[in-house]
Amino acid sequence: MKKVAALLTLALASxxxxxxxxxGSSEESSSTASTESSKESxxxxxxxxxGGKKASGAxxxxxxxxxxxxxxxxTTAEAEAKAGKVEIEFNNPQALTHDVAIxxxxxxxxxxxxLIASGSDSTTVDLKPGTYTFFCTVPGHREAGMEGTLTVK
Numbered sequence: 001m002k003k004v005a006a007l008l009t010l011a012l013a014s015x016x017x018x019x020x021x022x023x024g025s026s027e028e029s030s031s032t033a034s035t036e037s038s039k040e041s042x043x044x045x046x047x048x049x050x051g052g053k054k055a056s057g058a059x060x061x062x063x064x065x066x067x068x069x070x071x072x073x074x075t076t077a078e079a080e081a082k083a084g085k086v087e088i089e090f091n092n093p094q095a096l097t098h099d100v101a102i103x104x105x106x107x108x109x110x111x112x113x114x115l116i117a118s119g120s121d122s123t124t125v126d127l128k129p130g131t132y133t134f135f136c137t138v139p140g141h142r143e144a145g146m147e148g149t150l151t152v153k
Contacts, residue, residue, distance in 0.1 A: 086152075088113060134149075
């Protein structure tokens with residue numbers, strides 16, 4: 001009987017440690033943040049069409065994600081940010097390589113993440129009020145629809 005109780009206690013302790021473990025990978029954290037951001041966007045009436053936003057100390061954070069179903073698309077086609085330093089977080093759940101680049105109206109790329117597959121990356125850009133385009137730089141992806149509009153106020 002003591003052995004059974006000890007085994008149950010050990011199993012319960014293991015479950016608690018696994019559930020509370022703080023050593024999760026950055027991919028898990030990014031996925032959780034992306035899910036929370038999507039939830040916030042839907043709750044605020046965005047219907048999932050606006051880029052996810054998080055408030056952080058010095059810079060606003062925008063979250064972008066490649067379509068998890070494998071389409072050549074982002075999960076959002078429109079995003080908004082306040083002028084100033086903006087951190088761009090990109091999650092790519094696909095095995096196909098993607099990135100996110102920010103382009104001004106004259107076609108100049110002012111910031112971009114690294115090309116990644118099955119992972120995430122981020123970059124920080126200093127944005128002035130105006131309209132920008134975000135897109136994937138992999139040849140053919142932008143033309144296939146992997147782009148959107150970023151409005152900075």
